Amino acid sequence: MDSERREHILRAVVEVIEKLRRQLEAGLDRQVIDFDLLPTDLDAIATSLGLKVKIENELDGSTALASETLGAVYRKRKEIQIAGGKKHTRQRFTLAHELGHYLLHDQLVSYREVLAPSEAVDATNRPAIEQEADFFAVELLMPARSVGRVFQQYFGGPINGTVASDDVAHFLSQGHRPFSASEIVRMGKHERARLFARIATYAGVQFKPICEVFDVSMEAMAIRLENLGLVK
Numbered sequence: 605m606d607s608e609r610r611e612h613i614l615r616a617v618v619e620v621i622e623k624l625r626r627q628l629e630a631g632l633d634r635q636v637i638d639f640d641l642l643p644t645d646l647d648a649i650a651t652s653l654g655l656k657v658k659i660e661n662e663l664d665g666s667t668a669l670a671s672e673t674l675g676a677v678y679r680k681r682k683e684i685q686i687a688g689g690k691k692h693t694r695q696r697f698t699l700a701h702e703l704g705h706y707l708l709h710d711q712l713v714s715y716r717e718v719l720a721p722s723e724a725v726d727a728t729n730r731p732a733i734e735q736e737a738d739f740f741a742v743e744l745l746m747p748a749r750s751v752g753r754v755f756q757q758y759f760g761g762p763i764n765g766t767v768a769s770d771d772v773a774h775f776l777s778q779g780h781r782p783f784s785a786s787e788i789v790r791m792g793k794h795e796r797a798r799l800f801a802r803i804a805t806y807a808g809v810q811f812k813p814i815c816e817v818f819d820v821s822m823e824a825m826a827i828r829l830e831n832l833g834l835v836k
């Protein structure tokens with residue numbers, strides 16, 4: 605994906621989020637802040653685009669591929685289908701991914717997802733349109749600015765776990781199991797990101813885990829925290 609295409613997709617994400625913000629503001633007598641928009645309301649976005657979202661156990665009446673199919677876009681009848689029976693966060697990611705196809709890929713008229721949309725942004729061996737839809741989904745579900753703000757609020761700033769820190773170990777240990785500074789270094793970046801994605805207490809303060817604030821899987825949030833450089 606070249607930088608021009610990335611910019612195009614980021615603009616598409618900003619557009620739908622700004623539309624949501626305006627809709628929300630119309631019903632409130634105050635200014636809407638980023639936090640009000642979390643987790644991203646995908647159903648409201650679909651509705652504002654005139655799209656129906658159906659959770660189906662048999663996509664389009666066919667059972668043959670149902671177990672491997674996660675979602676589908678039917679442009680002419682303005683419908684997105686999402687396979688039922690999957691984890692809530694998986695279905696949510698798929699819906700965000702299909703919204704990406706709908707907004708970015710006019711050429712997909714009637715399109716069924718046979719490959720699993722990846723929650724990982726670095727699955728570089730996937731076709732270009734799949735990578736674009738994944739990129740759209742990640743940006744829509746976990747906007748960089750909002751993730752940065754919540755992370756800052758919870759943890760005071762990016763965590764560099766490659767250097768032993770008694771403070772971080774102490775803060776993690778309050779209300780949690782005890783951690784030693786060297787244990788945090790040893791667990792490696794991805795495990796650290798998984799920890800910060802799911803913990804509900806830091807420095808003695810309780811909060812909603814960041815993965816739940818954004819209503820995404822712990823794994824998807826961990827990858828996002830790594831890619832945004834918030835957990836090193």
Ligand SMILES: [Zn+2]
Pocket residue numbers: 701705717721733734737
């Ligand atoms: Zn796709």
